[in-house]
Amino acid sequence: MVFNLKCNHLLLMMLSLEFIVISLFYGLWLNLYIYLNENYFVIIFLTMSVCESVLGLSILVSIIRSYGNDYFSSFNVLW
Known part of the structure; x- marks a missing residue:
């Protein structure tokens, strides 16, 4: 995934980063909950x-x- 440094796609870039964070959270939660029971x-x-x-x-x-x-x-x- 290539992130563009221009401001045209900043909202799309932030949305894709949040999707990556949510995916990492889900994977981390599954691994820690199943194997270590650590929250x-x-x-x-x-x-x-x-x-x-x-x-x-x-x-x-x-x-x-x-x-x-x-x-x-x-x-x-308004007018």
């Missing part, structure tokens, strides 16, 4: 993945506020 590491991993997704969402919002022109298109709908 604490899975909770820590899930907490870190939530922090990662919040950081990505805040970067996306800051990019949209800095470079987006959503204000004009939403303002034109």
Whole structure:
């Protein structure tokens, strides 16, 4: 999978990264639950993945506020 550094596909890139994290979480949970019956590491991993997704969402919002022109298109709908 090739990640593009341009802002055109940032939301798609973040969505695919979240799918990878969810797949890793499911595999990690299955392995640790079946073999070791350990759930604490899975909770820590899930907490870190939530922090990662919040950081990505805040970067996306800051990019949209800095470079987006959503204000004009939403303002034109009112008239």
